[in-house]
Amino acid sequence: xxSNMVETRGLKKYYRLGDNVVKALDxxxxxxxxxxxxxxxxxxxxxxxxxLYLLSGLYEPDNGQMADSxxxxxxxxxxxRSVTLLEQEGAVFSGTVxxxxxSEEMDRAKCILDALGFGKELQYNIEPEGKNLSPxxxxxxxxxxxxxxxxxxxxxDEPLNHLDKxxxxxxxxxxxxxxxxxxxxxxxxxxxxxxxxxxL
Numbered sequence: 523x524x525s526n527m528v529e530t531r532g533l534k535k536y537y538r539l540g541d542n543v544v545k546a547l548d549x550x551x552x553x554x555x556x557x558x559x560x561x562x563x564x565x566x567x568x569x570x571x572x573x574l575y576l577l578s579g580l581y582e583p584d585n586g587q588m589a590d591s592x593x594x595x596x597x598x599x600x601x602x603r604s605v606t607l608l609e610q611e612g613a614v615f616s617g618t619v620x621x622x623x624x625s626e627e628m629d630r631a632k633c634i635l636d637a638l639g640f641g642k643e644l645q646y647n648i649e650p651e652g653k654n655l656s657p658x659x660x661x662x663x664x665x666x667x668x669x670x671x672x673x674x675x676x677x678x679d680e681p682l683n684h685l686d687k688x689x690x691x692x693x694x695x696x697x698x699x700x701x702x703x704x705x706x707x708x709x710x711x712x713x714x715x716x717x718x719x720x721x722l
Contacts, residue, residue: 526556526674526702528577528596528605532586535572546572549586552720554704556674561714562706564722570706571610573722574677577704578607605675605704608668610683614652614660620644622663625670634669637696638662639688657684665693675702682711 533550536543546569554560554577562570575581577588579601588596596604614622619642623631632644640662652660661684668676678697682690694713697703705714 527553527591528588528601528675529553529591530573530576530586530588533573533576533583533588534585535569535576535581536584547576547583550722554675554702556702558701559703559717560705561710561717561719562704562722563708563710563719564706565708568722570708570722571679574607574679574704574706577675578602578605578677580607604673605677606668606671606673608664608676608678608681610679612660612664612667614648614655614663616648616650618644619646619648619663622648623667623670625667627670631666631670634666634696635662637692638665639686639692640666658686658689661685662689665689669696673702675704676700677704677706679706680708681705682707 530550530552533547533552534545535547536545550573552573562573564570572581576583579598582598588601590596620628620631625631628644640659642659648655665681668678681693685693694711698713705717707714
């Protein structure tokens with residue numbers, strides 16, 4: 523990636539449901555720079571998650587492209603190295619909490635989880651699919667996993683879902699002032715007051 527910017531041009535992503543074609547994104551132009559905080563606001567089904575998946579290199583567009591400030595097309599591998607995505611409903615795996623974080627920074631991980639009010643040790647054993655965790659506990663592991671990756675951009679898809687008030691307040695404090703932040707949400711919340719807003 524030559525510059526700290528991602529620009530989408532005419533981005534399209536369609537899904538087929540039976541005989542119907544759902545146009546999740548139909549020609550989106552969008553720019554985010556490393557120093558910016560961008561909020562993508564829209565109702566459920568408006569394409570927020572699809573756009574975040576495309577920006578993070580997890581989906582490939584059906585049409586259009588993503589480029590840096592020099593006009594160089596950014597492929598999926600480059601985007602994955604530059605953008606961390608907190609999925610709305612991400613996966614946790616069997617093993618310890620620590621092994622689910624994909625990081626060696628255990629002191630930092632513990633600080634993040636403690637601030638979120640996680641309440642379990644890093645060596646706590648997780649059952650397959652996180653069956654012995656509540657939705658809120660799974661979300662806190664996913665948040666810690668995302669925050670521990672130091673990429674240029676951090677994309678958060680409905681980050682407050684499943685969080686209690688303690689977790690919401692802690693997350694907002696942790697992302698306050700962060701640059702290269704992209705939040706997709708169906709509603710605005712405190713931290714988003716300083717964001718450049720884009721409606722889908």
